[in-house]
Amino acid sequence: MDTQKTYTIGELARDFDVTTRTIRFYEDQGLLSPRRRGQTRIYSPADRTTLKLILRGKRLGFSLAESRELIFMYRPARDNREQLEALIGKITEKRAQLEQQLTDIRILQGELDDAEARARQAMENLENDHV
Amino acid sequence: MDTQKTYTIGELARDFDVTTRTIRFYEDQGLLSPRRRGQTRIYSPADRTTLKLILRGKRLGFSLAESRELIFMYRPARDNREQLEALIGKITEKRAQLEQQLTDIRILQGELDDAEARARQAMENLENDHV
DNA sequence: AGCATGCTTTACGTTAACGTAAACTTCCCC
DNA sequence: GGGGAAGTTTACGTTAACGTAAAGCATGCT
Structure with a gap:
């Protein structure tokens, strides 16, 4: 089934109390790679989880570079x-x-x-x- | 007795593995106020403790503003x-x-x-x- | 049709926390 | 008395992590 819930950037922004600018910035930094429908970004539950990881990292004082490492630690990467x-x-x-x-x-x-x-x-x- | 150990800025820098620039910067921000002998800064054990607090704060991701608050929480302040x-x-x-x-x-x-x-x-x- | 909402890109601005360099004094040593 | 080492001030530079417009497309109401 393709019945996976998706999110718009605005929804994520509200849910996690950050700005859309922030979310796009994380994408710029290679931390998020949402699908696109046309121009518009579509976020999967996995993207949502990634965002959660980044914000948790921030609470612990990690830089985005550190959070990126942690995220990639989690993807086995052959x-x-x-x-x-x-x-x-x-x-x-x-x-x-x-x-x-x-x-x-x-x-x-x-x-x-x-x-x-x-x-x-x-x-x-x-x-x-x-x- | 006035027999309190004192430290130069260079000693503190070595001990805590920061640069002297960093220590002076903290002073600029109102976090440290060492005595002076002429031009030269003289740090007391209390100053040393303050520096330790700041660096612990950094490890927890605190901003200097937050660390300053914590430090002043510790001084009863009438x-x-x-x-x-x-x-x-x-x-x-x-x-x-x-x-x-x-x-x-x-x-x-x-x-x-x-x-x-x-x-x-x-x-x-x-x-x-x-x- | 017109207008609000929400998305997009592009781009310059801002703040924190120092780094780095220059130019100067003080003290110690041989 | 000429270095060298460690201190000082002043000041411009740098990086991370966004903020803040500006200008434009798409969709959906009324």
């Missing part, structure tokens, strides 16, 4: 041995980076707890001084 | 009630953002596991085809 080993190398690197981010986040969470506790304490003090 | 409530609001927001990042990371980790498994499988297949 490889020879060297390429596969290089791929595994990159995966290992990314994993290390993610671990670093995890520890960074945990530390920051602790600091936020701290900061909030102090803020609440300061508010209590205000109350008391006021009385 | 507040009234409104300010304190605004502060707590920001802390809550940041926490939500960090939670989002955590889930993003976990999903990505799973995908990396996946990708590596497939890559290893592809390598095995290569061996076999070759034999």
